[in-house]
Amino acid sequence: MQDISIISMIFTAALALTCLFLILAPLFKWDTYLHFAPKNQDLASTKEALLTTLNELEFEYKMDKISHNDYKHLKKQYEMEIAKIMKEEEDVAVTKVDQDLMAEVEKEIEAQMKSYKNKKGEGK
Template sequence: MMQEISIVSMIFTAALVLICLFLVLAPFFSLDSYLSFANKGQDSATNKEVLLSTLNELEFEYKMDKISHADYKNLKKQYEAQVVSIMKDEEEQMTSQTVDKDLMAEIEREIEASMKSYQNKKGEGK
């Protein structure tokens, strides 16, 4: 009876040690998937707002000649790609939900109007 308990306890202990090692070492080997999981947990609207304000700051720094043209273009491209990705995710979520078609049409008109105003403002810059 004593040997059966010790064998069972050794197997349980070994399994527990392996699980602990896996939990401790797994994030180091799959850092990208861990980071993408952490990002999905955050509010996409907050992320979008942060990215848009970062784009504004980036443009301001470029106009103040604090960063080079090449850096500006690269960073702007990266941030815009992230914003587009968030907006596509939001759009997919919205279309998967049942939404009033009149409301969607009004939202699309507002988006188009704000895009036109943004393009007009962008044309006035550097």
């Protein structure tokens, strides 16, 4: 009989914690803690959104919906953001190339070390 009450207490505690989590979960912004998208994909989607916005801005300017000064200011702002993202993408690509190059160099060094050890062992 003692075992049944301990099991029921554990089950009740687990159920209470689950209910508490489900009640409090909407109050927290989980997406800031759980970010699964790779940085490259995030940069690409942001760049695509900015380019789309830039095209829409140009369309609105040609339709005389915004003033020339506003158009120039917003266009410059969006172009600067796109340039910044393109620079980050370039840096990521260079870093990846550098890592690939370093891995290849390390393999060559290991191969040379093995051949050097083999030659040294043959000379004895």
